[in-house]
Amino acid sequence: MRYVIIGNSAAAIGCVEGIRAVDPAGSILLVSQEPYHTYSRPLISYLLQGKTDRERMKYRPDSFYDDHGVECRLGTAVTAVDPAAKEIVLEGGQRLPYDRLLCATGSQPFVPPMEGLDSVDKKFTFLSLDDALALERALTADSRVLIVGGGLIGLKCAEGIAGRCASITVVDLADRILMSILDAEAAALMQAHLETHGLVFHLGDSVSSFQEHRAQLQSGGTVDFDVLVLAVGVRPRTQLLAAAGAQIDRGIVTDANGLTSLPDIYAAGDCAASWDISSESRRVLALLPNAYMQGETAGRAMAGEPKPFNKAIPMNAIGFFGYHIITAGSYTGQAHVHSHGQDYKALFTQDDRLKGYILMGDVARAGIYTALIREQTPLSTVDFDLIMEKPQLMAFSRTDRIQKLGGAPC
């Protein structure tokens, strides 16, 4: 069996581990555009912050490829996939055969057309190690930084560079920060916290045009800057499989084993769309745990021992300057909100199920809530008051508790 993997990040590594859990012998070729040993993408902001370094941010040990019998072609882009010939095409034209292929090409930055963007000399996206290193080279202690996009990536970037520039201004079209994971009240709390760390926000606003070091805002104001970071959004990198004829619905469409609409071609991670059980809809869940688990699932299926992954939900753990957020699921149904100082909790219930939650500040044991969503546990089987109070196993029935702590683990 000849396995070929395109990509070298969470989904690709999950696939290697999934294949090897089943098939110790088949050959694995991994091709990746980025020239680096597998690294943790979310750590690029921690790298700029000095909280990790190039060595510690490796996602797996140096011996990983050897230990797993993986042949690597790093720093090489795949330019086409030919499903009829069962070959991939590398830049330069070389063609390589596969029996089973995984596409784990991840995300790419989305940069909307903006007037005058060409006149800006120092502009960056923030998605890769190369992006982070380039941004680092451009920054000085005097830099005024403008970040367009107040989402996860834009604000993680802000945290990463806050100690090494003069000022940070964030502009976002939405009327609140972290739109994809927070409700208005939680967003206001986090915004106030970020403001105490010097960030300046222009929300419900956008850049109408750039003139070298000046951004003209829709609202009429201007922001002068030296360095521009574009963090408006990401899109699944679907081009290779789209051109090969695979079904795309925002992300590459896959089944619960990661199989695409093309025979023997699998997809996993940020490039793929998954079925979100909390909203009962197909979504791109651009999250590292999801990428790993989809990759591992695809790997097992490619090696002939499928173990479908059908419990995907959106979920996020993220913190800014020591203030933590954990969220999961979808914010539909009845909201149960409890807020006390910096601690914020919103639980969303519908049809006897927990559908989603937001925890900020006190995030202890959040995984108990995540499990209620993932397992779609009927809330009528738990003590509602106890589970609303805090995540605790005490809320489960005695029989369930005995099973959880005295039986076989997950």
Next chain:
Amino acid sequence: MKRIYVNEAWCLGCHLCEYYCAFANSGEDDMVKALKGVTIHPRIQIESQGNISFAVSCRHCPEPLCVKGCITGALTQKDGVITIDENKCVGCYTCILSCPYGAVMPGEGTAVQKCELCTRNAQGSPACVAGCPNQAIVWEER
């Protein structure tokens, strides 16, 4: 694999397991020095309500969501035991988001902490089990 199992019917809610855990992981060899006047951060924690109580610690799941979800590769599983590399962990708390038992917790520094079955301290086998006065916590093959 030998795991920790908890029997709530026998748990007295005495919290001794928490103290033995904190002591075993303190690096101190004097219990007074390790625990007296100190706020402890045990990796096993008692839940109690009325006359029910039980201890919760990592179950070392065969399909560990914390390890699979770890964004840095700091959490790994070897011979069934899940351990944390404090040097790699940046404290993002994705493991806290993932663990269905609520058994991973913030540590004293940046890194999270969890039960490692006393494999990385001088104890060698679970201190909570050895210290439990009523065998409500056992370490065995099932």
